[in-house]
Amino acid sequence: MIQALRTVLWFVVVTLLLVVAAVKLPEQLARAQVPAEFDDQSGLVPMTGVWLAPPPFAAGDVVAFRFGDGPDDVGFGVVRALPGEQVRLVGGELLVDDNEVNGWKDAGLYQGIHDVGPMTVPAGHLFVVSTNHRYDSLARGVIGPDQVLGKVRE
Amino acid sequence: MTSGQRSLVGMSMLAAGLLLVLAAAGIAWSGVQRWLAVSETRDALEMLRRDRVADARKLAAKASARVPDEVAPALLALDTADLDAVERIEAIAARGTSRADRETAHAAMALARVAKGKAAGFDLEGSADGRLLAAMAAANAGRDPGRLKPVDGEAPPHLNVLRAAHTVLLRRAWQAGKVSEVRAHAGALLLLRPRAPEAPLMHLLVGAGSALLPDAEAIKLCEAVKQEQEAAIRAVAALLPQRRAAIAARWPKAVEGLP
Structure with a gap:
């Protein structure tokens, strides 16, 4: 019985992770379009990783x-x-x-x-x-x- | 647990798993479609900024097919000369949850109607859009549109309405020979889009219309105009008699026959 519960639990966790990945992945892809580091092109302040x-x-x-x-x-x-x-x-x-x-x-x-x-x-x-x-x-x-x-x- | 019970648990898990995987795949698919639509809409906007209108419209139509309930790509794909297509935007705007989207759609529809000589069809009272569209309608009907004086607390105008109003009012002021109004509208269009194809002409109108700019500088601004240069310089010479001698020295044909 415990083994069956453990299997069910693993199954639920893995499936939930899949669902979360499916929801979050497009969001992360959209974010990936924004570069993490910028070159200073306006002469304001030297910036990296802003x-x-x-x-x-x-x-x-x-x-x-x-x-x-x-x-x-x-x-x-x-x-x-x-x-x-x-x-x-x-x-x-x-x-x-x-x-x-x-x-x-x-x-x-x-x-x-x-x-x-x-x-x-x-x-x-x-x-x-x-x-x-x-x-x-x-x-x-x-x-x-x-x-x-x-x-x-x- | 008997083997029958184990099989039942296994089958139930398999069914639940399949349902969840299907739901996840559906969410992922719609997410990817949305992401592609956002990306295509952004590219379409960039194309519009570079005056690649036909390409922008095509790409926006593709984005709109991915997310049919979104106002932004539908508006970008819109041919404002096609009033039937404009009317269809109302249905999308009604479904839109964002108030800003609805206002943008209504402004676009009102602009398309006014450009065709019809009534705006929306109550845009208290917004700069309403004021600009009323001025455009007056100018199109041959009436005096008055001065575009902003009113405290009114909602700011949408870019397309602002551009269209300044363009219509510039044309009318030019026809009426009102130099100060021509300068004001040309200056607004120049600040709005300094890299637009028509920007050198706007620069010329703002510069040559000012008494403070020497003739030699005005001629340099004339030389910078590339679109239909001869016709543009002739029209400027007709508007600004004080620049005619300088223009005649460089482009004698441009002033031929002017009163």
Whole structure:
């Protein structure tokens, strides 16, 4: 009798493990698309093995985002404007809802043009700015929800 | 335990095991389908960002067939010119559990209807989508759309509605010769999609429309326009009389016959 119970127990455990694997495997595969280590491509902070936090995001958060479909196409930047906020470039200054954003460099963008915008950040999107503007919203437009990998945290 | 009882236990275990394995296989299959659909939807979005609209639609249709109840791939696969297909989205949106998905579907349907000159068909009061679509409808009907002034507390607009509204209003302002409005809409489109094929033209409109930009810089912006360059430069010369002399020096034909 004990032997039969032991067999049943083993059977249940193995089957449960199979079910859990079946449920979790696709999730893990999806996660595997996100590289565990990122190269610093924005010049913000040298990062390896960073942890990412999910939304909600706030202005000032550093986020990692995809800018292409390659495994290394990951950029970093600071969230400067959230959905519904208005972004405008005036005289080389970045304004969000008419408030000047401190600590950013225009890096010669739109040289000679005094006023660009305003543009409203669409629903679900972020306006992200990095140091050299190679992959950020000024170079590539607003970052969509499918591109945002998460908020970078220690 | 007799051998008959042992056989009964064994058979019951086998049956239960088979059922569990079948259930696990079903869950795994739907999980893999979902994962493939997510991956294809993401690729379709990336294609859209690169203006490969037909490829994106094809891939999104494949993803939508895997997860027929999901709004995102169905919307990506949607040909907005086909109003019947647009109406079918309503059924998917009704099944969708996410409020954001439903709102996105309603915005897409309203945009497709307004683009065809019909009423939006949804109550989008209190949202930027509603305000933008009303401005688009007014512009399409030849009425003054007014200024796109944001309202405190309204829900932010969806990307496609925002793009479509700025495009329609830019076209209308250009036809009416309202340079400051042309600059504002072109600037918004430029910030939204700085790498779009039409971005060099938007850059030119924003730059050349500003009195602060020297003619030599405006000509450089004209040279950067690659899509239908001659027609674009002629249209810019027609809009901005103050740039005509500089444009005529480089492209004499572009200003021929302009008043």
